[in-house]
Amino acid sequence: MLGALARTLFGSANDRVVKRLRKRVEAINALEPAIAALSDEELRGKTAEFRGRLAEGATLDDLLEEAFATVRETARRTLGLRPFDVQLMGGIVLHEGMISEMKTGEGKTLVATLPVYLNALEGKGVHVVTVNDYLARRDAAWMSKVYNFLGLSVGTILNGIYDDDRRAAYAADITYGTNNEFGFDYLRDNMKFRLEDMVQRDFNYAIVDEVDSILVDEARTPLIISGPAEDSSELYKAMNVLLPRLTPEDYEKDEKQRSVTLTEEGTEKMEQILREVGMLTQGNLYDTHNVSLVHHMNQALRAHQLFQRDVDYIVKNDKVVIIDEFTGRMMEGRRYSEGLHQALEAKEGVTIQQENQTLASITFQNYFRLYPKLAGMTGTAMTEAAEFGEIYGLEVVEMPTNVPMARKDHDDEVYRSQREKFDAIIDLIEEAQKRRQPVLVGTVSIEKSEMLSEALKQRKMPHEVLNARYHEQEAFIISQAGRPGAVTIATNMAGRGTDIQLGGNLDMALAARLEGVQDEAEIARITAEVTAEIEEGRRIVKEAGGLYVVGTERHESRRIDNQLRGRSGRQGDPGASKFFLALDDDLMRIFGSERMEGMLQKLGLKEGEAIVHPWINKALEKAQQKVEARNFDIRKQLLKYDDVMNDQRKVIYEQRKEIMRATEVQHTIADMRHEVIDELIEACIPPNAYAEQWDTEKLHQEVARLFNLDLPIAEWAKEEGIADQEIKERLISAVDRKMAEKVANYGPDIMRMAEKSLLLQILDQCWKDHLLHLDHLRQGVSLRAYAQKDPLNEYKREAFLMFDALLTRMRETVISVLAHVELRVQRPEDMEPKPQEMHETRHDPAFDEVVDEQGYGTTDADGAVIPRAARSIAVEVDPNDPSTWGKVQRNALCPCGSGKKFKHCHGKIG
The missing domain is CATH 3.40.50.300 (P-loop containing nucleotide triphosphate hydrolases)
Structure with missing residues (x-):
């Protein structure tokens, strides 16, 4: 009541923003006669003038009125279009890093030219993000008449273009492209082995067209780059043949939750069918050694019961192509993960492609939050204003129409x-x-x-x-x-x-x-x-x-x-x-x-x-709000988990760039060697321990394994008055001497190149394995709720321990490989790591819920599928019970939750 009264007296928050914008528009309009009087050459010269003023200390806000007036006149001369006052207001909103809601037909494409030109003057690059290649190509070609007239370059990122063309497009003042292409370029860049191979430059400013479609609808599905895993296509084909023998009474389908599960009777029936065809030879369906069958059976069940041809996907050129539920477009090259796409291929009788393993992944939320300044425009954003504010820190401003509706x-x-x-x-x-x-x-x-x-x-x-x-x-x-x-x-x-x-x-x-x-x-x-x-x-x-x-x-x-x-x-x-x-x-x-x-x-x-009846409309609107709220929860939950990985992703990607920037990494490698030696000494010769308590046999074995050295460590330990520090110094001296000999044998240039190449490859391999482990952890961690533990907190804690283990494993692998490797002298270009086969994927986390409830679906090191329940138990750690901790690294955080390193807490000796 009071709120309505206040809005009547003072206007809404949106009204106040619009009122403020009108004052700036009046200032732009006041400049129009003077700008219109300029010749074409004088109008072109404005760009150099603005850049000069920026170099002298002026800000973009100082130039806004003149820059907008310049673009308005240029659009009139080159396109025959003069932006209306409401379009100028929309442009100011975009420049200020907010979302401009403008009704269809109000000319959003032209609106974008105003803030794009102003922000491109700094020379740091501006990205205009569209929802498909056609719009990226059309808008770039159409609006480049304005930009080119004013002396700015325009590039376009399209699906299928090569890296050299991408690099040139990103180097332009203004770059048009789709959200998928920008996101996948970021992931691909962080898998390159040389800085000069990367295509993107540092992020600056992005305007997202159809911002609700990209940042809300499509934000449920992260971008994933994956590589091939082992082939199991025959099992998908076999399950596809058997599944039609089930009846609707054998399974329960929940369309609201997008899940389908076998009933008890259905499970018994499926076991009987599998025994008849010889696929189930011992035990029941949910025994550990049969869980691979369960995984393939459930994917086939989902493919048949939850996915419809010509609704969720179409079949084209011997391929199952996903249909984007929000735009109705084909998503070429995108695949469902965890074998679901293979199950659909079996269902439709097309060639079954190989399964994939994640190599790199990012959500749209975390990708677009990399931009220091972000803005968006659409015809429909007010219904999602809360989500834009909470996730992206973006305010939505509703623009009045130029002519009443x-x-x-x-x-x-x-x-x-x-x-x-x-x-x-x-x-x-x-x-x-x-x-x-x-x-x-x-x-x-x-x-x-x-x-x-x-x-x-x-x-x-x-x-x-x-x-x-x-x-x-x-x-x-x-x-x-x-x-x-x-x-x-x-x-x-x-x-x-x-x-x-x-x-x-x-x-x-x-x-x-x-x-x-x-x-x-x-x-x-x-x-x-x-x-x-x-x-x-x-x-x-x-x-x-x-x-x-x-x-x-x-x-x-x-x-x-x-x-x-x-x-x-x-x-x-x-x-x-x-x-x-x-x-x-x-x-x-x-x-x-x-x-x-x-x-x-x-x-x-x-x-x-x-x-x-109007009541029907209201009831339907409430139903839609329920679905929107559920989808928002899915996106928020996805983001909470991805934020954990995002922090780790930033560290790894920054470390990769540092390695690529460095001319040589010998000091980094030396530090790694010394850290590994420190950890070995701490593990085998604990502080304040007597000589007879030293584990010299283990130290000898570890030095041989990691450094390929056979040292008389047992003899050293018998020397009178020797201490751990002296043994450490002898180890460091012996290892450094061996590496110096390798440098002398192969030459400094070859060795430096090998060190850098191996460091990048091993970092990537460890990161890839870490992503797989995080996937497994993410899928099984929900079961912790049964033990009255918050799955998200458990995920954060274990992800941190796993990341610490990743760094330790990477150090050991790098120094071990370098100690054992024998190099062939070859051309420097042949030593560059070869790019691996990759696929781009969009994966809907909503489908994970279906699998999680079953207790299966992840493979172990040998490729056998292990039950999720068993995997959860394997990683379950009770802070109060040391018997559940397993082997803890000396430098890892103590599982008791004290916050101290293990070697200074429960792992302390004496």
């Missing part, structure tokens, strides 16, 4: 069945076509779009279909969706990036009609003819009521629905929208009221009748 949003219509719903949609499309009103129909899957297309064909109604199958023609199809009487079916409208203009898009129509035409007179005639057609079409469509947007069901995210609605009513155009629902729609069935159908029947709802 004229679209009519009708209440939803709810039908009892899919058939009735589709009949009502087709009737509405038929009515709209009669008055020549264009219709855009939004579906949530390829299957639904093709079902509707088939129904329209039966009624002989011309239409266009836009889904992942027709990805290449999407820009042209969308651009012409506003023509009189046009019917366009689109799988999803998130991030399409092409405006639907009433009457049709002139540029696209001209490009199609003028293809191959050379004669100038003919070009002029066709241009005049097409322009007249578009103008007449715009008049007809406006009289018919503008673009009619039809939703065939509600998406689980309100933003996706709003994006679909937002295609209509751009820049004050007339328009309308309506959603049609059925009681067996996924959202209604999973999250709606189960009693609704019975209630509607009691109310006497007849065949073909719909229920329409």
Whole structure:
């Protein structure tokens, strides 16, 4: 009550920001006459002037008004577009590192040029992040006219381009690319072996287009680069053949949690089937030696019961290609992990690709938080404002529209069945076509779009279909969706990036009609003819009521629905929208009221009748909020665990860069040798121990293993008055002498190169193994909750101990390999480590829950699958029971939780 009163008197926080922005826009407008009077050369000269002022100590904020006025005039001269005042306001919001929510059709692509130009003046690089290659290519080509006029260079990062082209694109003042390409380039860079091979430079400033799609929807799935693991394709094929013998009574499916598990009867039945075919020879299904069967069986069960062809994936060119649930696009090259993709390949009868092991991984949250300054723009961000603030520290500012909104949003219509719903949609499309009103129909899957297309064909109604199958023609199809009487079916409208203009898009129509035409007179005639057609079409469509947007069901995210609605009513155009629902729609069935159908029947709802009421809209909105909250929890949980790995990732990547920057690493290697010797002496000759308590036999064995030296340590220990310090000095002297001999034999240059190359390779191998161990720990740590322990705290504690063990293992491996290695003299370029085979993967952590409950799914060193429950017990450490600690490194933290090193706590001797 008081809050509403305060907003009435003082305006909302958003109103106050908009009011502040208007003052800066007035200052920019005041400069317009003077800037407009400049010649082209004088306008170009502004860039050098601004850079000079920055060098003299001016800040970007000091230059904002003049720089924005310069870009506005340049856009007018090069593109024929003059940014509106609201676009200038959106540009200021982006410069200040916030999210600008601007309705569809308000010109976000042009808005970005203002802060991009201003921030590119520093020469540190600006990244513009889009959702697909088409938009990256289009926006870079379109807006480069402004940047190039002002003397700035523009690069584009696209899928499939080579490293030299990537390096050149990142070196440009402004770089356009997709979120996936930027993220994978970061991971690939940190797997290179020379600084000059890296393509990215230091992060500076990024503007994320469709920021809600990239930083919220896609943030559930981290980027993973993986390499091949062992082949087990025959087992997937075998399970795929056996699985259809199960009936729905044999398993329990929970669509809300995206999980499916065998019932007790189902387990018994599956054991019987496996015994019949000779795959289960001893024991029952959940015995340790049979858990590999359980893993493959469950992946096959998930593939058959939770994933639908043409909804979650499509089959193309002998491959299973994932469909992005938010944009409806194919995700070429992306694969589900933990064998799920192989199970889908077996299900569809395509070639089964090899399984993969993680080599490098990062979440979008942690990738984009690497930028010192981040901003974003979209048409729908206010519903996720809390998440943007909590995760990224980004404030959302809602921009007013340039022209008041004229679209009519009708209440939803709810039908009892899919058939009735589709009949009502087709009737509405038929009515709209009669008055020549264009219709855009939004579906949530390829299957639904093709079902509707088939129904329209039966009624002989011309239409266009836009889904992942027709990805290449999407820009042209969308651009012409506003023509009189046009019917366009689109799988999803998130991030399409092409405006639907009433009457049709002139540029696209001209490009199609003028293809191959050379004669100038003919070009002029066709241009005049097409322009007249578009103008007449715009008049007809406006009289018919503008673009009619039809939703065939509600998406689980309100933003996706709003994006679909937002295609209509751009820049004050007339328009309308309506959603049609059925009681067996996924959202209604999973999250709606189960009693609704019975209630509607009691109310006497007849065949073909719909229920329409604002209360229905509110109930659906609450269901959508539930799903959004659950997805936010998944992303937050993913981030909490990834933050632990992120701290370790930063240390490893920084260490790699330091090694690559160094001309030689002999001092680092020497320090490692001395540290290993210190640890050996502490373990075998404890402080304050008598000579007879020394373990000289173990010390002799370890020195032979690690340093390839046969030293008379037992004889040294018998010498009168000798102490641990003297033995240590003799060890150091002997080891250093051996390494000096190697340098003399092979030459300093060869040895230095070998040291650097081996250090990087061993660091990468240890990091790869560490990632695998963290994966195993992450999957099993949830079981700690049964022991009244917080899984996240357990994960943090054990991840720290594992990281400490990684560093110890790396030191020992490096000095051991260098001590034993015999080098062949070869060309320096042949000593460079060869890049390994890699795959890019997007992995949805939501699917981990399914496996976690079963107690299986991870392989040991021999490739045998070990039960998650058993693995959890193996790493379970009770701080109060030393018998559970196992072998603890001397320099590791003491498992008792004291915070001291083990050698100074429970490992102290005497």
